[in-house]
Amino acid sequence: MIVAVLGTGQRGRDVAQRCVRAGHEVRLRGTDASDVMDRVDEIRRAFNRDLSAGIDGTTGLESAVSGSGIVIDATDGGTDSHREVVAETETMVEDETLIAVSDTSLSVTAVATGLRSPDRAVGLNLVDPPDGAIVEVVIAEQTTAATRDRVTDFVESLDASPVVVRDTPGFAALRLELATIAEAVRMVEDGVAGIRDIDRTFERGDSDRDGPLVRADRHGLETVLTALEDLADRLDERFEPPALLRRKVEDGQRGAVTGEGFYVWEEGTPTAGADPDPDVPTRDSEPEFR
Incomplete structure (x- = not known):
């Protein structure tokens, strides 16, 4: 699966590396080209500089998300910022593309109001340590059972156990x-x-x-x-x-x-x-x- 990870901070790096390890094709998107490539190099070093490791970096949103099966927004910022990111992302992806938010300080339900199809929104949080056995799947008020099931399948592909939680402050x-x-x-x-x-x-x-x-x-x-x-x-x-x-x-x-x-x-x-x-x-x- 093509996984688009938005954000080159620590959360973005952790998510991208976890997905690369699982064999997914990852596109890491940031706004600063030098920062993006530094993060890509870090992840490749984690895999002994294996250039075949499935990760590329870009500063373009469309080039990151086009053709992806899931987009994971791990950017920094508040609710309004994330809402704008997912709204713009939605115009560039297929109808079946999942849109996930990775930020434990935000309401996924509030972010999902920026989408035309909020039923595909979900929260996705790596539980410390980021390479551990648990990944939280946060169910927003708009999330459908079909979206939940697809996201839990994705989490299992990361060799992790999905923990499904309600969208409440702090989650679980x-x-x-x-x-x-x-x-x-x-x-x-x-x-x-x-x-x-x-x-x-x-x-x-x-x-x-x-x-x-x-x-x-x-x-x-x-x-x-x-x-x-x-x-x-x-x-x-x-x-x-x-x-x-x-x-x-x-x-x-x-x-x-x-x-x-x-x-x-x-x-x-x-x-x-x-x-x-x-x-x-x-x-x-x-x-x-x-």
């Missing part, structure tokens, strides 16, 4: 991720356990998945804070950011990118908890427990 994966991170931060605030021990509890000692606090640092604490604020506004106070998270962002401790968040980072690796472990009292060390 992001809501679970943020809820887990927020509770882990509150546990640090409350002195329940040390940072590493909280993460180890989540990992259960043998998981390949990082704990919630190291993942928060990798995401960037400012990004996590903004996402929690957004969900708190659109859902409820369950997602109100913990005070400790706000304080770290205000103090410039923003995670791996700054070298310190909940962990101290060296060369991209967490080396130690940034805050001292709490003194967990025993009965004979704390008079009030006697």
Whole structure:
């Protein structure tokens, strides 16, 4: 299948690389020619510079989407920007072409109002890590069962399991991720356990998945804070950011990118908890427990 991926940011790169790995013919479209080719080269390097890897880059929208079976809009911008992108795309593709939006901060239903045939709109989100086993399929109010089934088939072609979710703020994966991170931060605030021990509890000692606090640092604490604020506004106070998270962002401790968040980072690796472990009292060390 020809897959058109719009956007050369990290989301666009991840989507394009996943589709190339699955054997699809990918056309990556961006607005800056140099940036497009840099991204194409990155993806080819991931495949040992195999020039037969099925990806080409372009700055032309029509040359990207013409003849495609699915267009995945991974551009940056708000609802209006995505609505304009998909509306213009629709004029250049066949009636049966699927149009997907890859952005966890947007309502797919709202973006789909820009289409003449909104029944073919759907959300498509790679769940971290982007080469992992799960891909979210977001069903907008306009999405038909036929579109859902075609998109889940496409996801299975990526050697991934489709998770079908309703078009609600944060969808499923992001809501679970943020809820887990927020509770882990509150546990640090409350002195329940040390940072590493909280993460180890989540990992259960043998998981390949990082704990919630190291993942928060990798995401960037400012990004996590903004996402929690957004969900708190659109859902409820369950997602109100913990005070400790706000304080770290205000103090410039923003995670791996700054070298310190909940962990101290060296060369991209967490080396130690940034805050001292709490003194967990025993009965004979704390008079009030006697």
